[in-house]
Each structure stands twice: as C-alpha cells, then as structure tokens.
Amino acid sequence: MSNYFCVNGKIVLAKNAKLQVTDLGLLRGYGIFDFLKVENGIPLFIEDHMARFQNSAKEMGLKLGYSVEELKRFVMKLIAKNEFKNGGMKIILTGGYSSDGYLPAKESNMIILLTPLKPPTKKVYSKGVKLILHKHFRYSAVVKTTNYIEPIRLANDIKKANAIDVLYHWNGKISESSRSNFFIVKKNKTIVTSTSHVLKGITRKRVITLANEHYKVVEKDITIRDLKNATEAFLSSTTKGTLPVVQIDDIKIGSGKTGKVSSHLNQLLKKQAKKYKKNFKI
Numbered sequence: 001m002s003n004y005f006c007v008n009g010k011i012v013l014a015k016n017a018k019l020q021v022t023d024l025g026l027l028r029g030y031g032i033f034d035f036l037k038v039e040n041g042i043p044l045f046i047e048d049h050m051a052r053f054q055n056s057a058k059e060m061g062l063k064l065g066y067s068v069e070e071l072k073r074f075v076m077k078l079i080a081k082n083e084f085k086n087g088g089m090k091i092i093l094t095g096g097y098s099s100d101g102y103l104p105a106k107e108s109n110m111i112i113l114l115t116p117l118k119p120p121t122k123k124v125y126s127k128g129v130k131l132i133l134h135k136h137f138r139y140s141a142v143v144k145t146t147n148y149i150e151p152i153r154l155a156n157d158i159k160k161a162n163a164i165d166v167l168y169h170w171n172g173k174i175s176e177s178s179r180s181n182f183f184i185v186k187k188n189k190t191i192v193t194s195t196s197h198v199l200k201g202i203t204r205k206r207v208i209t210l211a212n213e214h215y216k217v218v219e220k221d222i223t224i225r226d227l228k229n230a231t232e233a234f235l236s237s238t239t240k241g242t243l244p245v246v247q248i249d250d251i252k253i254g255s256g257k258t259g260k261v262s263s264h265l266n267q268l269l270k271k272q273a274k275k276y277k278k279n280f281k282i
C-alpha cells in the first residue's frame, strides 16, 4: 500500500486514513468502487473508470458530489504525492455514517487507495487457467458494488479444484467470472461474449472494439453446451488483460491448450495502453 490515501478529497497519511464504524459500507455492505491500473504514474483509461464509478453511484442511489474531472484531479494528486509509478488504484464510495444504522446518511464517504498489483505470470498466460462453474448471478450486475461475498466464501473450493476462480451461470447461461468478463471463440472464429448479468468491464469494451477489426464479435448469451464446442475461452479484466481459460470443471476447452486469439487480443490491448499513455494529458 502507498504512504498516503485520499479520504473525502483530503490526502492523509495511510495510517491516519479512517472511517467511523457506523459507515453503511461496513454495517450493510452499501458501497461501490472502481479499480484501474497505474502504469508509469498514468491511471490507464481513467475517464472510462470514473464514468463507470459515477454510473454505479447513480444506480445505487449513492451521493457522489464530484464530477469526472474532479475525481481525476484527486487521483492525479494522490499519485503525485506518493510518487506512485506502477500498481492499482481503488476508489470506493460508501453510504456514510447512518444515524439509524440502516438508511443512508446525507454525505457518502469516498476513499482512494493506491495498491500493489500482482498480474498473472508469463507461465500462467502460456499454460492457461481452470475455472469452476457456480450457479449464481450478481444482483445489479452492471454496478460495481463492493459485494464479493460469493467468490470469497468459495475460495477454498476454488483452490481444491486447482482452479483460479468461479464462472457464474444461471438458467443454463454463463455470465462472468468473479472479477472478469468471459469470452469464447467458436469453430467459425466468431468471438462471443456474455451479455446478461454482467458488469460492463472496461477491458471487455476495449476487447470488443479491438477484436472487431480482426474477427466477428457477437454479444449474446453463452450456454454450457457452447463451452464444449468452443475452440478457445478467455477472461478479460483490468489486471489480467485477456487470460486464456483451458478448463471449466471437467470440460476441456478446444485442445486443452491456450489459443492464438486470446494472446493476439492481449497484444492489441497492450498496444492500445501504450498509445493511451503517450497521449495522456491531465
């Protein structure tokens, strides 16, 4: 973690960054957040992340008294104060100090943290990963809430299965993983990504745009049977880029080895991030 955090717009020493115990984020799990990657002191795709943060607040009825421009200024100030180069940035908004422990306060609380980041190793990208199917759908999936109870509760089962995460499904349809969106590649090379009950990931959006230049991309429901016929599958997220999935429960994806589409898209994502950094203006 960094030396300084930002609490309600003020930069404070990390050890002095505190919220009171009556905050609704703690008492009722009423909170939202967003997360982005910082590279060489530049918060990647900050405009997209702050716009999603604003939208999550709106959807949840949380008061956010700052514009995207103001949020961007807080983040840049915190990065500069910490002389932070590479890692993650988390911005969290909670329901504030509730007088009755239930209804939201007049003022929300907002904290910004800079954190270390551990992306998957090269070996993980070259071997691919396993997921386990789990029947679940995220309530208000378009909102990035702070609720990750389900996958945290399942952490031991995931580890026992030699998997890295869950893959949610509901009514026979695959939605997403706990912190990533999900894609498959069909035999005819069409890329399909789930649309129902998913967070509209910033990486998902970038993948769709970049992939459209090289492949046919379709946003539609993916069934469990589709998994059996897929030649490739991969996850997308801010931390992972695109990460190949080679096994889901007992289902081997394609040949059981990583495919070309996922790594091609990961290269395109990296190129796009490089361009973003080059053109970045405060």
Ligand SMILES: Cc1ncc(COP(=O)(O)O)c(C=O)c1O
Binding pocket: 035, 176, 177, 178, 179, 180, 181, 198, 199, 200, 201, 202, 203, 204, 236, 237, 238, 239
């Ligand atoms: C539930 C869920 N889906 C998808 C994603 C991927 O979103 P992004 O590409 O914006 O990181 C996340 C990110 O944490 C997530 O929590």
